[in-house]
Amino acid sequence: MVKAVVLGAAGGIGQPLSLLLKNSPLVDELALYDVVNAPGVAADLSHISTKAKVTGFLPADDGLEKTLTGADIVVIPAGIPRKPGMTRDDLFKINAGIVHDLVEGVAKFCPKAFVLVISNPVNSTVPIAAEVLKRHNVFDPKKLFGVTSLDVVRASTFVATVAGKADPSQITVPVVGGHSGETIVPLLSQATPAFSPKNDEERDALIKRIQFGGDEVVQAKQGTGSATLSMAYAGFKFAEALLKAAAGEKGIVEPTFVYLPGVEGGAEVQKAVGGLDFFAVPVELGPEGAAKATNPIGSISEHEKKLLEACISGLKGNIQKGVEFKKEASKL
Numbered sequence: 001m002v003k004a005v006v007l008g009a010a011g012g013i014g015q016p017l018s019l020l021l022k023n024s025p026l027v028d029e030l031a032l033y034d035v036v037n038a039p040g041v042a043a044d045l046s047h048i049s050t051k052a053k054v055t056g057f058l059p060a061d062d063g064l065e066k067t068l069t070g071a072d073i074v075v076i077p078a079g080i081p082r083k084p085g086m087t088r089d090d091l092f093k094i095n096a097g098i099v100h101d102l103v104e105g106v107a108k109f110c111p112k113a114f115v116l117v118i119s120n121p122v123n124s125t126v127p128i129a130a131e132v133l134k135r136h137n138v139f140d141p142k143k144l145f146g147v148t149s150l151d152v153v154r155a156s157t158f159v160a161t162v163a164g165k166a167d168p169s170q171i172t173v174p175v176v177g178g179h180s181g182e183t184i185v186p187l188l189s190q191a192t193p194a195f196s197p198k199n200d201e202e203r204d205a206l207i208k209r210i211q212f213g214g215d216e217v218v219q220a221k222q223g224t225g226s227a228t229l230s231m232a233y234a235g236f237k238f239a240e241a242l243l244k245a246a247a248g249e250k251g252i253v254e255p256t257f258v259y260l261p262g263v264e265g266g267a268e269v270q271k272a273v274g275g276l277d278f279f280a281v282p283v284e285l286g287p288e289g290a291a292k293a294t295n296p297i298g299s300i301s302e303h304e305k306k307l308l309e310a311c312i313s314g315l316k317g318n319i320q321k322g323v324e325f326k327k328e329a330s331k332l
Ligand SMILES: NC(=O)C1=CN([C@@H]2O[C@H](COP(=O)(O)OP(=O)(O)OC[C@H]3O[C@@H](n4cnc5c(N)ncnc54)[C@H](O)[C@@H]3O)[C@@H](O)[C@H]2O)C=CC1
Pocket: 007, 008, 009, 010, 011, 012, 013, 014, 033, 034, 035, 036, 077, 078, 079, 080, 081, 082, 091, 095, 098, 102, 117, 118, 119, 120, 121, 122, 147, 148, 149, 150, 151, 179, 225, 226, 227, 228, 231
């Protein structure tokens, strides 16, 4: 019996993500939580003729506890999205506290669940989540994931467009680093099937589009939010991969932002990225979650090395900010 939870389920990402989970044969129970409208979304989804039993809770009457108890996988898209002109880091002030409090709930009510953090800025909210779990002595690095799948999905789509390929899903580009601007590093040199941009201009434009794809959607939505449907697709894709691996399927590898010292193979990556504790790399998934971090850094091109340098310096500050937030919060 698999129980999946969405925290922030009434939002732009939360609703379509919940729909995809309700539609999945891998989910038996789906519990939705939000500060508004979660019971309404749950009532709506509950009429769909798939097997998952759906419930919805608000904070009142121990709603978070009821949502999380017995959960195997918790996906967190709770928090505010960007408006034009904002960076993901501008969301920190509000979203850091939201993620902190929700992960406290995870630590108390379902400490063994997989935790998938979507709320931005991912580069900082995942370190916050790790600190909260550590403080409760329940941190299992194999089970905490920053969801960077949308970068991978965009990389496939944008490379397919430039390469003139009809089906983007047949193109895989590893994307490493973090989830914002220059911390997003697509490794075009390791695309499968192999892909070579025509010239440096084409390469640079493609990399920029993958790094700043989020801005494209923020601009197009004109102040009403950021990517929601493509994020729900990407978030579900990652959750599904994890559930399949947990059920024993072998050979599943997905890029995700993990705590390197706690994952097999992570130490090697850590050496290659200036000692950073958190970094997204393709990770082999298994029954316990992150089974093995792969290290694609050794074989990158000279140009990718430069991108990596910019990534490392940006990510360092983002991670530190998340870790320090916990310190402040824990004084309260
Ligand atoms: N990791 C990624 O690749 C991506 C991350 N995001 C991030 O996902 C987050 C959510 O985006 P949207 O769904 O578009 O926003 P939204 O505003 O449409 O939905 C957020 C939901 O969170 C709920 N919420 C707020 N505080 C809460 C709390 N304490 N407990 C439970 N629920 C709470 C709100 O009521 C709302 O329903 C944003 O931070 C956004 O930046 C968005 C796209 C991609």
